[in-house]
Amino acid sequence: MKFDKYVAAGNDFILFNGIKDTEKNYNELALRVCNRHFGIGADGIMVCKKSNIADIKMLYYNSDGSKGEMCGNGIRSFTKYIYDYDIVRKKIISIETLAGIKYITIETDESGKANMIKVDMGEPIFEGSRVPVTIDKEKIIEEIISIDGKDYKFSALTVGVPHVVIFVEDIKSIDINDLGKKIENYSLFPKKTNVNFVKIIDYGNINIYTWERGAGRTLGCGTGSCASVVVGNLLHKLGNKVNVNTEGGSLIVELEDNYKIFMTGSATHIASGEFVNGLSK
Numbered sequence: 001m002k003f004d005k006y007v008a009a010g011n012d013f014i015l016f017n018g019i020k021d022t023e024k025n026y027n028e029l030a031l032r033v034c035n036r037h038f039g040i041g042a043d044g045i046m047v048c049k050k051s052n053i054a055d056i057k058m059l060y061y062n063s064d065g066s067k068g069e070m071c072g073n074g075i076r077s078f079t080k081y082i083y084d085y086d087i088v089r090k091k092i093i094s095i096e097t098l099a100g101i102k103y104i105t106i107e108t109d110e111s112g113k114a115n116m117i118k119v120d121m122g123e124p125i126f127e128g129s130r131v132p133v134t135i136d137k138e139k140i141i142e143e144i145i146s147i148d149g150k151d152y153k154f155s156a157l158t159v160g161v162p163h164v165v166i167f168v169e170d171i172k173s174i175d176i177n178d179l180g181k182k183i184e185n186y187s188l189f190p191k192k193t194n195v196n197f198v199k200i201i202d203y204g205n206i207n208i209y210t211w212e213r214g215a216g217r218t219l220g221c222g223t224g225s226c227a228s229v230v231v232g233n234l235l236h237k238l239g240n241k242v243n244v245n246t247e248g249g250s251l252i253v254e255l256e257d258n259y260k261i262f263m264t265g266s267a268t269h270i271a272s273g274e275f276v277n278g279l280s281k
């Protein structure tokens with residue numbers, strides 16, 4: 001199988017053109033491909049498919065083989081892939097995802113390749129039942145979760161996929177792997193959750209540390225960046241335009257009326273090749 005590898009804000013992905021595929025087990029493929037010792041190594045895979053309602057359809061699978069409804073860094077990588085390979089070559093592209101149709105605006109570089117990619121991420125969902133969180137409230141803002149006898153203030157929302165946002169003063173005081181995994185699998189979150197630990201620098205800048213549902217510790221998360229800026233803004237800690245520093249790069253998140261979210265950033269083509277088989281162990 002021909003593959004391409006991309007990275008966006010430290011999130012790495014393997015891309016496949018599945019337009020001509022008949023039935024294929026993409027869950028198993030993701031497990032094999034993403035394995036960092038027995039495969040190529042990545043946080044997730046994306047498969048490009050025909051769409052009846054948009055220019056193209058993006059399927060996303062995490063490195064553990066689970067399906068994700070949406071991926072912010074992934075959709076920028078996917079856009080660069082379909083644009084640079086002429087699969088869809090338009091300045092504004094519509095992409096069908098399991099979280100609805102996303103509209104993308106592309107800025108090209110001097111060689112005509114996709115450079116800065118701006119994604120209309122739509123509006124966040126706050127209601128507990130739709131995040132989902134087993135707390136029956138209109139907005140899950142600054143609730144308390146107790147892990148190993150310690151209380152953490154968290155907010156929860158969905159930006160295509162579910163997120164928990166926790167503001168921290170000193171990231172060194174947090175064991176991200178341990179806490180991230182425990183929160184991801186906590187019974188409060190019936191569909192599990194991504195977890196973002198956020199340090200506010202000032203009104204327009206944050207640092208973010210990520211634990212992803214289905215992928216574990218990663219260097220960045222696009223939907224998580226959006227979720228963190230929305231919560232920060234709602235709590236009057238952040239403005240409408242925020243520079244988000246992930247551990248693997250930076251993104252700009254902008255909010256328009258009623259929390260319409262726009263995420264802008266780049267994606268880089270790392271490699272092309274042929275995937276022969278790989279092992280899922």
Ligand SMILES: N[C@@H](CCC[C@H](N)C(=O)O)C(=O)O
Pocket residue numbers: 011062067068069070071072073074161162193194212213214215220221222223224
């Ligand atoms: N890395 C992503 C989010 C990918 C999906 C997620 N792990 C899930 O299934 O919830 C991003 O950049 O948004």
